[in-house]
Amino acid sequence: MxxxxxxxxxxxxxxxxxxxxxxxxxxxxxxxxxxxxxxxxxxxxxxxxxxxAETVDVKYRGPVDLAKFDCTGELDSSVVKRVCYNQENSYLLIRLKGTWYHYCAIDRTTVDALLAASSKGSFYNQAIKDSATGGKFGCRGRPVPPL
Known part of the structure; x- marks a missing residue:
């Protein structure tokens, strides 16, 4: 044309x-x-x-995708800023100030108690932190869940 x-x-x-x-x-x-x-x-x-899709850099582990975790929003705590829990693997990710840490073989009851505590930092220091629990929930020597 x-x-x-x-x-x-x-x-x-x-x-x-x-x-x-x-x-x-x-x-x-x-x-x-x-x-x-x-x-x-x-x-x-x-x-x-x-x-x-949210990925966080976990100390001693590296990048972890939070897609398979139940996560809180930002918490009103001077120490514990956010908590993410994977119940299937009893695996906890916790952001303390600006750093993410992980804990293995941690039960839901302990995680719920942390979230309900009036002082989340004190609860963490007394009931979860390796130095207070003798490494009860530490991931050293335990298989870290493949997520």
């Missing part, structure tokens, strides 16, 4: 579109708008997917 014929066809389409009522014009644009909206949503999902 030559340039002149192409231009004439475009003018006919524009004239036909202009002849439509405003309501009909909106309906004619709708499929394009729907496709564009779907494209934008898909692009956002693809871009934000990795952002929404």
């Amino acid at each position: 030559g340039a002149l014929a192409h231009r004439a066809r475009g003018q006919k389409q524009k004239a036909a579109f202009d002849a439509l009522s405003p309501h009909e014009q909106r309906q004619a644009r709708q499929p394009g708008l729907i496709l564009f909206s779907l494209f934008v949503v898909l692009a956002l999902c693809l871009a934000l997917g990795p952002v929404l």
Whole structure:
């Protein structure tokens, strides 16, 4: 199709579109708008997917994906800032100030008591920390769960 014929066809389409009522014009644009909206949503999902997956760097372990953990939000404690627990493996991740630590073979009752304690830092120091428990929940010498 030559340039002149192409231009004439475009003018006919524009004239036909202009002849439509405003309501009909909106309906004619709708499929394009729907496709564009779907494209934008898909692009956002693809871009934000990795952002929404949270990985933390655990001391003595390295990166751990929190997808398989039940995590608290930020806690109102000067020491214990966040707690994440994987009940299937009895595995605790705890952020103390700015550092993540891990504990193995820790029961749900102890984790619940930590979260309910009026002083989470004191509870951690007395009931979980290696130096207070003789390493009861420490991961040294125990298999660290593959997550």
